[in-house]
Amino acid sequence: MNTLKTVSSPVSIVDQPALAKSQSSILEIWGGTPLEGKVKISGAKNSALVLMAGALLCSEPCRLQNVPSLADIQGMTRILESLGVKIKQSIDTLELDPTNLTSTDAPYELVSKLRASFFAIGPLLARMGVAKVPLPGGCAIGARPVEIHVRGLKQLGAQVYIEHGVVHAYASQLKGAKIYLDYPSVGATETLMMAATLAEGETILDNAAQEPEVIDLANFCRSMGAKISGAGTKTITISGVPNLHATDYDIVPDRIEAGTFLMAGAITHSDILLESVVPEHLSAVTAKLKEVGFQLTPDANRGLRIQSKGVHTGTEIETLPYPGFPTDLQSLFMALLTLSQGSSVVTETVFENRLGHVPELVRMGADIKVKGNVAVIQGVPFLSGAPVTGTDLRATAALAVAALAANGKTSISGLQHLDRGYANFEQKLRDLGARIERVPTVEA
Numbered sequence: 358m359n360t361l362k363t364v365s366s367p368v369s370i371v372d373q374p375a376l377a378k379s380q381s382s383i384l385e386i387w388g389g390t391p392l393e394g395k396v397k398i399s400g401a402k403n404s405a406l407v408l409m410a411g412a413l414l415c416s417e418p419c420r421l422q423n424v425p426s427l428a429d430i431q432g433m434t435r436i437l438e439s440l441g442v443k444i445k446q447s448i449d450t451l452e453l454d455p456t457n458l459t460s461t462d463a464p465y466e467l468v469s470k471l472r473a474s475f476f477a478i479g480p481l482l483a484r485m486g487v488a489k490v491p492l493p494g495g496c497a498i499g500a501r502p503v504e505i506h507v508r509g510l511k512q513l514g515a516q517v518y519i520e521h522g523v524v525h526a527y528a529s530q531l532k533g534a535k536i537y538l539d540y541p542s543v544g545a546t547e548t549l550m551m552a553a554t555l556a557e558g559e560t561i562l563d564n565a566a567q568e569p570e571v572i573d574l575a576n577f578c579r580s581m582g583a584k585i586s587g588a589g590t591k592t593i594t595i596s597g598v599p600n601l602h603a604t605d606y607d608i609v610p611d612r613i614e615a616g617t618f619l620m621a622g623a624i625t626h627s628d629i630l631l632e633s634v635v636p637e638h639l640s641a642v643t644a645k646l647k648e649v650g651f652q653l654t655p656d657a658n659r660g661l662r663i664q665s666k667g668v669h670t671g672t673e674i675e676t677l678p679y680p681g682f683p684t685d686l687q688s689l690f691m692a693l694l695t696l697s698q699g700s701s702v703v704t705e706t707v708f709e710n711r712l713g714h715v716p717e718l719v720r721m722g723a724d725i726k727v728k729g730n731v732a733v734i735q736g737v738p739f740l741s742g743a744p745v746t747g748t749d750l751r752a753t754a755a756l757a758v759a760a761l762a763a764n765g766k767t768s769i770s771g772l773q774h775l776d777r778g779y780a781n782f783e784q785k786l787r788d789l790g791a792r793i794e795r796v797p798t799v800e801a
Contacts, residue, residue: 510552695736745768
């Protein structure tokens with residue numbers, strides 16, 4: 358493996374000044390401008406975070422490429438460094454050297470801010486025999502309990518208990534087991550798959566999550582020498598190996614970022630080309646976009662083009678685990694439906710608190726009624742710019758997408774959420790022709 362040049366980079370630590378800037382600035386978007394051109398999609402945030410944790414399984418350096426520049430990546434970097442991982446960064450590449458871990462105790466002050474940090478428990482337990490990881494934080498979109506993770510680790514032979522908000526896990530040697538997941542949780546599937554790579558014997562995960570990020574993790578582990586089959590189906594089989602070796606791995610493109618830019622193109626009736634995407638990962642989304650009246654064309658060399666066919670109509674959406682419609686794009690598609698002819702119904706089944714964007718869209722003139730986890734949207738002729746606040750990562754992105762089509766100026770706060778999941782968001786939109794600017798607030 359070639360040696361990476363070490364550079365001074367915000368990826369090496371949590372960038373507190375950048376976080377403060379996110380919290381003390383707003384996005385100003387002037388709507389009504391059609392978009393045009395092409396946009397390159399970054400590596401998948403949800404893959405990058407778990408692959409960074411997965412590197413803990415290996416006692417040799419690993420290189421990850423196509424890593425997005427995000428606040429969450431910065432947070433995971435600092436957590437791994439606290440465990441003794443040496444990290445070097447160059448542009449969109451990370452080299453992680455977990456050869457000599459100095460701790461198996463993840464610090465609360467870091468883990469409490471980033472849910473993905475809980476992924477460290479499986480690799481630490483499998484390789485070191487012990488792990489202490491605080492219960493995780495992240496966006497306040499639902500309970501997202503870790504019981505499935507804990508139950509699965511116990512079935513692999515670990516002693517696990519929770520005390521004072523910290524999950525303690527011990528196992529001199531994990532043993533393969535047949536594990537049925539009560540719910541196809543992505544996080545639990547990934548945690549147990551990583552733990553099982555170094556377990557003794559065979560592990561079978563039934564009712565496993567099928568998301569592309571699960572496949573990406575399996576491919577990453579296989580590139581280190583793990584024996585995994587069935588990733589992407591409901592049954593994953595892992596045959597444990599004694600150890601894993603160094604690897605150089607490219608992270609899959611971010612299907613949620615791709616979906617976000619598809620919505621931006623759709624709501625503005627634009628003709629744009631997305632580069633570096635895997636169209637199959639977006640099949641549920643593109644099917645709905647075609648149903649409501651847009652044309653989508655796969656382009657050579659992993660590209661996807663969206664074009665407007667004129668009027669678009671309402672539809673019904675129900676969020677489901679992959680390959681169903683992704684919960685992460687529910688708020689963004691709802692923004693599009695506010696301007697669709699007729700009525701639409703959106704049912705959120707994955708997270709109980711994922712309709713926080715509705716009052717903000719209503720503030721912009723949308724006609725939305727909510728009862729429980731169901732939103733009924735009646736299309737309106739136009740949206741109007743207004744001051745709005747993002748309540749979570751995808752809700753903030755949805756408000757930005759709505760602002761692109763709204764009359765006048767929209768001011769969006771809550772950018773600390775947006776910066777967790779989108780790399781160079783406003784610059785990418787600006788390159789497509791959007792009128793968008795990040796400005797400090799009066800208080801700042």
